[in-house]
Amino acid sequence: MLRFHFSDDRREPVASAPAPDPMWEVLLSLHLLLGAAGGTAYERWRAGVYARMTPGMWALASLAPPTGYSPDFLTPYCEGDGLDRGIDALLRTPRRRVHDDLAHLIAEHGGSGVAGGLMRDGSALTGLARAVRSYYGLALAPHWDRIDAAVAVGRAPGGGGLPVAFGPHAQWRGGVLEVAYPDERDVWLRGRTLTLVPSFFCRRYPITVLDPELPPVLVYPAHVPADPPGRRDGTAARERHALARLLGHTRAQVLEGAVAGSTTGELARLLDISEPTVSVHVAVLRDTGLMTSSRNRNRVRHVATDQGRRLLGDLADDFAHILDAPPARGGPVAAGRRGAAG
Missing domain, CATH: 1.10.10.10 (Winged helix-like DNA-binding domain superfamily/Winged helix DNA-binding domain)
Structure with missing residues (x-):
C-alpha cells in the first residue's frame, strides 16, 4: 500500500495534469516494450519499434528494466509543455543525483555498462537525451493524439476528487490517500502539491518516484479507452x-x-x-x-x-488498436502540460 500523508486540514493541494507526460510515457513504454505486460495486444507495436531501435535507444532501454527500480532522473518534474521541457530538465540533473540513482539501479539489477559510463562521465547525459528524443519520435509521437484521447475519459473527475480511472485502487482515510501498491510506502507531503498524471502505458497500479524529497507525483493507469475509429453506437x-x-x-x-x-x-x-x-x-x-x-x-x-x-x-487493453492504427500524419505533436491545477 502506498500512502500519501496530507495535513489534518488537507491544505496541500492536489493537481491533475491534463495529459500524459512524455517523459513518463517514454519510460513506461520501454517497460512495456521489454516486458510481458499488455500481452499479445501490443505485439504489432513492439515488433515495429524493435525493428527500428538504434544502439542509443537500446542504451536508454538498459536503464529501464521492466520490473523494479528505474532511475528517477529519467522522469524529471518540470513545468511547461511537451517533450522539450522534459529533456531540458533531464540535462540539468545534478551530477550527484545521476550518480545516486544509477548506483541504486546497479545495486538492484546488477552491473550495466551504460549506467557505469554515465556515472563516470556526466556529459554522457547529452547522448541519453538524444536517445530519449529519438525513441519518442519512433515509438510515441506517431500515436500521441490517440494516446491522449484514450486517457481523456480516465482522467475525468471521479469519487473523492480523484480521476475516475483510479476506481477501487485508491481511497481517502482521513488525511491519508491510500493507493494499491505492491510495497509498503509512506510519503509525507509537508505542504507540497501532489500531482496526478494520467498514463497510457502505466500498467496494473499507479506508481511514483522513489526519492521522497522529489516533487510528489502519482502516475496512474488511465485505462478507460475511447471508442476506436470505425466503431459506433457505443x-x-x-x-x-x-x-x-x-x-x-x-x-x-x-x-x-x-x-x-x-x-x-x-x-x-x-x-x-x-x-x-x-x-x-x-x-x-x-x-x-x-x-x-x-x-x-x-x-x-x-x-x-x-x-x-x-x-x-x-x-x-481493447484500445491497443490505437498503436496498431496508421500513424498520424504531420509528424510529432506537442505533448501535454504537467502539473496544471485540478
Whole structure:
C-alpha cells in the first residue's frame, strides 16, 4: 500500500495534469516494450519499434528494466509543455543525483555498462537525451493524439476528487490517500502539491518516484479507452463492461483490486464492502484460476493470476488498436502540460 500523508486540514493541494507526460510515457513504454505486460495486444507495436531501435535507444532501454527500480532522473518534474521541457530538465540533473540513482539501479539489477559510463562521465547525459528524443519520435509521437484521447475519459473527475480511472485502487482515510501498491510506502507531503498524471502505458497500479524529497507525483493507469475509429453506437463502451457483466460488478472490482496484491481487509476498505463478502468473491475467483492467495504469518495476500490479468486486459487493453492504427500524419505533436491545477 502506498500512502500519501496530507495535513489534518488537507491544505496541500492536489493537481491533475491534463495529459500524459512524455517523459513518463517514454519510460513506461520501454517497460512495456521489454516486458510481458499488455500481452499479445501490443505485439504489432513492439515488433515495429524493435525493428527500428538504434544502439542509443537500446542504451536508454538498459536503464529501464521492466520490473523494479528505474532511475528517477529519467522522469524529471518540470513545468511547461511537451517533450522539450522534459529533456531540458533531464540535462540539468545534478551530477550527484545521476550518480545516486544509477548506483541504486546497479545495486538492484546488477552491473550495466551504460549506467557505469554515465556515472563516470556526466556529459554522457547529452547522448541519453538524444536517445530519449529519438525513441519518442519512433515509438510515441506517431500515436500521441490517440494516446491522449484514450486517457481523456480516465482522467475525468471521479469519487473523492480523484480521476475516475483510479476506481477501487485508491481511497481517502482521513488525511491519508491510500493507493494499491505492491510495497509498503509512506510519503509525507509537508505542504507540497501532489500531482496526478494520467498514463497510457502505466500498467496494473499507479506508481511514483522513489526519492521522497522529489516533487510528489502519482502516475496512474488511465485505462478507460475511447471508442476506436470505425466503431459506433457505443460498441466499445459495451465491450468495456463485458467483464463486469460476466463476473458481476463487485467481483470484477475485487479482481482488479488484487492486481498489485491486496489482503482481504485492504480489498474490503477499497471497495467499501465487508470482509466476509470479499472472502466469498476471492474464493470464487481462486476456484476459477483468476486469483491466488498466499499466507505470510497472519496475513493472507490475494493476487490476480496471469489469466486474471489477461481477463482484465480484455477490459482495459481493447484500445491497443490505437498503436496498431496508421500513424498520424504531420509528424510529432506537442505533448501535454504537467502539473496544471485540478
